[in-house]
Amino acid sequence: MDTAQRLKKPGVTASRDKSEAANTLAPHTPVQTRRAFEEVALQIRSQLSSGKLRPGDRLPAERDLAEQFGLSRNTVREALRTLEISGVLEFRKGTTGGAFVREGQGDGVVTGIADLYRLGTLGHEHLTEARMVVALATTRATCERGSQMDLDALVNNVRAAETAVKAGNIGERVSINLEFFRILANASRNPLLIILTDAMIEIQVLLLEVLTPAPSSTVMASRRRLLKHLLARDTERAISEMEVHLKALEHHYVSQRRNAPAGATQSGAWQRIRRQT
The missing domain is CATH 1.20.120.530 (GntR ligand-binding domain-like)
Incomplete structure (x- = not known):
């Protein structure tokens, strides 16, 4: 958009060690539904609501999440991408990368x-x-x-x-x-x-x-x-x-x-x- 840069949205700074946060998250419940990726996204959102996940936290590795949910990695990946598109998660590259909960943005x-x-x-x-x-x-x-x-x-x-x-x-x-x-x-x-x-x-x-x-x-x-x-x-x-x-x-x-011309x-x-x- 060429009008003007967006104003910076207010966020929340996480105080916990990221690796510690990833290791202490509550275990997830195995999923058995037709649209399993939606249930995965719902459970992650629920952990945000309860405070078990906070902005800045890193989620467990994709392989570990797949095991916890009892689903394929492709299904988990689809859920994480859905959360990324909606602005809940962001993906970082490198040895310390992964899926992270975004700071509060709209x-x-x-x-x-x-x-x-x-x-x-x-x-x-x-x-x-x-x-x-x-x-x-x-x-x-x-x-x-x-x-x-x-x-x-x-x-x-x-x-x-x-x-x-x-x-x-x-x-x-x-x-x-x-x-x-x-x-x-x-x-x-x-x-x-x-x-x-x-x-x-x-x-x-x-x-x-x-x-x-x-x-x-x-x-x-x-x-x-x-x-x-x-x-x-x-x-x-x-x-x-x-x-x-x-x-x-x-x-x-x-x-x-x-007054717009109908035939145009x-x-x-x-x-x-x-x-x-």
């Missing part, structure tokens, strides 16, 4: 939500409603507990967006404007709001493949008002401005979807939007 969640949109499970109206809830929550949290460093980052973001507007670089302005929401979410100090914001932006980028961005004059005027309220830590006015801004964006995008060659993104209109 990449798998973001990808999953974006895929639900691509599949049509999530419609544009769902995105609009969820984006409103998340953005207003992050605005409130930033007013209440954002640091001065967070506020400075927002100021710099708005200045960069204004520079892009003066240069006539709309694509850069849009990218910077989306980054504003990441900074706002990071200032909330709420990992879930950060992950959900990333997911909303991921879908917004898909929409902007076929929809024209809102006019710079409208967006930047609202952004300057919002920034003023954030710097003053005026929670209610900041929330009100954010709500007005998002409703204006929705009106802008709805108009485009309704449509990309997959346009077909997805048409199904949701």
Whole structure:
């Protein structure tokens, strides 16, 4: 994604010796089901929930897991790959490598939500409603507990967006404007709001493949008002401005979807939007 680098997600630092953790894990229960790899993944997730596995821990070797589960190594490997794709595990190479529990990150969640949109499970109206809830929550949290460093980052973001507007670089302005929401979410100090914001932006980028961005004059005027309220830590006015801004964006995008030429060659993104209109 070319909009901006993701903000670093909050994680947990493991304090146990990794080899010790791998050797002291509770034994697994042999599996006898048609989709055995799902049960393997479920048992590993259960150990995470119970605290028997923690971020940074290394799982036993694939051969040892296969013996504990009473399954083939291929089945265990499939389960581990499933957990890797979902963001639970990561694989490291070398003599000290293997399957490790990842530090707390939301990449798998973001990808999953974006895929639900691509599949049509999530419609544009769902995105609009969820984006409103998340953005207003992050605005409130930033007013209440954002640091001065967070506020400075927002100021710099708005200045960069204004520079892009003066240069006539709309694509850069849009990218910077989306980054504003990441900074706002990071200032909330709420990992879930950060992950959900990333997911909303991921879908917004898909929409902007076929929809024209809102006019710079409208967006930047609202952004300057919002920034003023954030710097003053005026929670209610900041929330009100954010709500007005998002409703204006929705009106802008709805108009485009309704007026799109039916006979034009449509990309997959346009077909997805048409199904949701």
